[in-house]
Amino acid sequence: MSTAEGTADTQGFVRVAALGELEEDAPRRVEVDGTPVSLVRTGGEVFAIHDVCSHANVSLSEGEVDDCRIECWLHGSSFDLRTGEPSGPPATRPVPVYPVKIEGDGPDAAVLVSTTQES
Ligand code: FES
Numbered sequence: 748m749s750t751a752e753g754t755a756d757t758q759g760f761v762r763v764a765a766l767g768e769l770e771e772d773a774p775r776r777v778e779v780d781g782t783p784v785s786l787v788r789t790g791g792e793v794f795a796i797h798d799v800c801s802h803a804n805v806s807l808s809e810g811e812v813d814d815c816r817i818e819c820w821l822h823g824s825s826f827d828l829r830t831g832e833p834s835g836p837p838a839t840r841p842v843p844v845y846p847v848k849i850e851g852d853g854p855d856a857a858v859l860v861s862t863t864q865e866s
Pocket residue numbers: 800801802803804805819820821822823824837838
């Protein structure tokens with residue numbers, strides 16, 4: 748059984764996109780249960796990271812992706828997409844990262860994110 752877009756399954760995963768809608772290294776901002784999340788497809792994987800920098804109220808989706816990190820465009824801290832840890836100042840605190848599930852195959856595969864558990 749598939750999960751409709753915006754509807755949580757029993758583990759809190761919500762369908763947020765089709766895989767084919769996500770371009771490599773082009774972050775996309777989505778909302779999951781009211782939480783802003785940046786979806787990033789890079790290196791054959793999809794990551795979900797909280798879409799607000801831990802230094803100030805800046806959308807990380809507007810930054811660039813490189814080497815499994817996303818850069819905050821305002822002051823240049825970059826965050827590891829796997830752990831949320833910043834590379835260095837001015838941000839000192841990590842941002843939450845969330846588990847991602849892919850259901851199905853090909854460009855129509857469903858991308859699901861859960862913000863009820865941090866990965
Ligand atoms: S607002 Fe992101 S590093 Fe300053």
